[in-house]
Amino acid sequence: MTSSIKPARSSGNLFDAVAQSGGALDERVDALVEQGGVTIERIVSSGHASPPGFWYDSPRAEWVVLLAGAAVLEFAGDAEPHPMKPGDHMLIEAHCRHRVAWTSDTEPSVWLAVYYP
Template identity: 80%
Template structure:
């Protein structure tokens, strides 16, 4: 049985050039299967609200493909700046937030969420 291909380009624009940060962050689920989710996230100047922390029951591996961003992790005073190619593995229930994303160019993320913690 032939299956249809699902294709795309991670760098395709998601908002019109004149919309900018006012258009909001774009999150596209690319794959959702067997407890694994792969998302493309495009940020244009968005950050987590003050005092907000992500606390996911799933682990998350994220890579920044373009743009620039800074993550913060609860209990760690040092911010975690990211540039294209940087990736980080965030264990389940590791509280974190997006402190900053560039508003000069889109920050394109690829995020993989999966059950449990990291595997060796």
């Protein structure tokens, strides 16, 4: 007898999207998990920056880690930019206005972002 129940698991590789991007400049966002108000995303940025004057202002907190590449974040009211290198992580509280000032255009920047209430 064959079971029609699918296993409750999923797998992949966080760096697969890097090869698929083909070096195009911009940003790719893939939701990996969405459940119970929590979202986990893989973000691949290549030469990406938030548009001038644009600020993220999420109603959920965000924990982000840079896995590869280089980036700079800016926060409203903070004069100092926050450069990030692989392994750097940051907790961004809900409604903390922030933006991506720069990501490397010579190598993809791979982020893992966790959003939660």
